[in-house]
Amino acid sequence: MGLFRKHQRAFLLVTASLTISSFLFFGVSNSLQSSQDPDPVIGKAIDGSAILRSDVMTMVHFFQGDPLLNDRFIAQDLLETGMGTMIVERYQDEILQELQFSLSRARNFTPYVHPEVKELSQEAVWREFHPELFNNYQKIQSTDYSCEKSFDLLSKLYLQQERFSPELVRQIIGFGQKRSSQTAQDPYLQQRDFHLFGFHTLEEWFGHRFLELTAELLINASIVAESKGYNVSYEEALADLVFRLKEAQEISYKESGALLSTLAQRSGLGEKRTIKMWQKVMLFRRLFQEVGNTIFIDSLTTASFSSYAHQSVQLELYRMAPDVKLTSFRDLLKFQVYLEAVSGKQISNAELPTLSLSPLLVEKEAPELVYRTVVADTASVTTDEVAHAFSLEEIWGWELDEVGYALVQKESAALPSTLTRAERFAALESLDNAERREVDARACAIMMERHPERLFKALQAKTGHSKRLLISSSGNAPVFDSVSTPFFLKLLQNREALKFFTEDGKTYYRMEIKEEGHPKEIFSFRDAEKNGALDLLLDRVLESAYPSVRKQDPAPFKTEAGYRPYEEVRDEIGARLYSKLLRNLGKYEDLDQYARVRFVPHLEKIYREIEKKADSLVLHLFSPLETDPLRRQLSLVKSEQEVTRAGLSPFDKEKVFALEEGSFSPLEGREGDPFFYQVKKQRVSPSLGESKIAERDPLSIDAQRGLMHDLLELCARRT
Secondary structure, three states, X not given: OHHHHHOHHHXXXXXXXXXXXXXXXXXXXXXXXXHHOOOOEEEEOOOOOEEEHHHHHHHHHHHOOOHHHHOOHHHHHHXXXXXXXXXXXXXXXXXXXXXXXXXXHHHOOOOOEOOOOOOOEHHHHHHHHOHHHHXXXXXXXXXXXXXXXXXXXXXXXXXXXXXXXXXXXXXXXXXXXXXXXXXXXXXXXXXXXXXXXXXXXXXXXXXXXXXXXXXXXXXXXXXXXXXOOOOOOHHHHHHHHHHHHHHHHOOOHXXXXXXXXXXXXXXXXXXXXXXXXXXXXXXXXXXXXXXXXXXXXXXXXHHHHOOOOOOEEEEEEEEEOHHHOOOXXXXXXXXHHHHHHHHOOOOOOOOOOOOOOOHXXXXXXXXXXXXXXXXXXXXXXXXXXXXXXXXXXXXXXXXXXXXXXXXXXXXXXXXXXXXXXXXXXXXXXXXXXXXXXXXXXXXXXXXXXXXXXXXXXHHHOOOOEEEEEEEEOOOOOOOEOOEOHHHHHHXXXXXXXXXXXXXXXXXXXXXXXXXXXXXOEEOXXXXXXXXXXXXXXXXXXXXXXXXXXXXXXXXXXXXXXEEOOHHHOHHHHHHHHOHHHHHHHOOOXXXXXXXXXXXXXXXXXXXXXXXXXXXXXXXXXXXXXXXXXXXXXXXXXXXXXXXXOOOOOOOOHHHHHXXXXXXXXXXXOOOOOOEEEEEEEEEOOOOOOOOOHHHHOHHHHHHHHHHXXXXXXXXXXXX
16 A cells, blocks of 8 residues: 555556557547448449449438529429339338338328417418318328328428428418407417428438439439430539529529539538539439420420410409309398498498407397307108108008008098908008008008107117207207207207207207307308398398388388388388498399499409509408408409410400400409409410420420339349
8 A cells, every 4th residue: 555655656657648548549540440441332323333322322411402402303303293203113112111101290290270269270271272282181191092192192292382381371370360350369370380291301201211212313314314425514513503593593693603602511512512413413304304305396396286276374363252142132131231230330332341240249139140059969860761661561551450540541531430450451442542652651650650769760870970050049040951949949958858859740860969168150141141040130120111211202102001011112121221322333223233233342442452552452362261250251252264265265365365464354244243353374385495395295204204214124123
């Protein structure tokens, strides 16, 4: 112990020296060894050269980088043409596992829903503004497809999201929040992720292995292109990238060159490697576009003959929703009392109110227009359905029975009173065909009345379906066809009775309440018209106005015996009650014409607004996110139309083809169903000078797919 203390300093120096020496030796050794390890070879190209792992990884990195640098190669050259699906079909064993993981994430994905207003949701935006995306989303969520079909659906969704960005979805939902003062704002809306399935990268969408195989394919395609005499120098690739950036960003060549350096460094690849990657993309495109352009040139002669006839214009048509279409004067009167009841305003001009009262305020004056919702699992069966279960032998046997015959005989004058079975048989046989069918039908009805267990059994065998029941506050509108509101409300107080009930004796129901307690809502105009609520409301308004109307001008209503009955003068009362409105709409002999022009002033007002500012149109368009009942119903609906020179069309073609892209037509259809339209796109026969024409020609795409098939075969043989 004393020896260690005496030489402690020496021991520490020796220990430190040995430690440092070992670190230096093994560290340098490992460093030299790793620096001497070759870049792993992961395969051979079709010319026999090695494909290095670093080349493939660099290219995968390039694919997922800035679209300004890679020009959306995966999306544009593989997904849009369907050639990506061909890669998956060839290598599905290698791709399947990662693709299934992506599909699993897609099926477990929950899209955004506003925390308080369910109508403000990601699905609602897709459904309204991009129904094709919504349909594909539903398909991939609900159905198991083959590997290729699943990839094809993912490809479509990826491309559709490119055109309908997550940020646009966020903006639409934010706009929906702001339009309604009653909707609480989601404080986390700006932080929510609106990317479809939460996927942000190509790897998340399609898997890493797919990108690796695509990289190897691109390397092989560039080799084939060079063997066919194509050449893309480093300088040419650099110039092409600089030019693309200049055009995309609308900047100078100097600024474009600086931007290329910045983007390349930011991507982690550096400028030199980025340009080398782009050389391969250019070689791929030249190889494939040569095939497509050859097919296009061959078909040009035939196409020129029909170029004029196939000129077309894409229109967006704007008009009122079909649910508020008015065809008769009584329709107009019902629409007016609906507007006044829901808005709380007396309307004498032609303008339309756009703000609704709350359902509770509407209910005080017009309970017919307010309802609450009950959701129930419902099944039904009719007596006619069950009657078919009785055999003819069973019915005739019951008719011959003393009790059965007596019951039927009471309601049939054709049957005499008899005592014996033989007499009953003779009486029944003496009936003609029509009389016998009537007796059999009555016998069947009585048998069911006496055997309700058959109805119950048939009802229990029925599969229930979820049904949304609207319970009118006034009780006048039926809950559904054969059940009145008062009868149903009594049933709600005794839930056991819901298991087997009927009101008309013809249709029997089984019901289980699933949801109730929803806040009250206002019937739409069309629903209130269908269930008879507006007829009741209009008649109440007109009848109460009749005394004052005839007092002002008694002559049209007076008879020798007094006044004409209300039923005869309903339209005359309405015409006087709403005389100011009619004057604002014009002067017509036919009262029904006022209904057809009711919305002309409204559309004229909108048209004047968009003449000053075209962007204001969006404020008047229907949105599923709208929560105010009046604004929702009185918004314009948009539909797309295509007009061709050769096809039939309700539009004036000369006017249509004379309009420039983006311009609006004058207001048309002023005498009924007014509308206007905007020219969105004019299509003319393609010319040789158009860029990427081969990519849009189905024949050229087929030719490119044929080349891809040959390339995949060649790669498979070399593997």
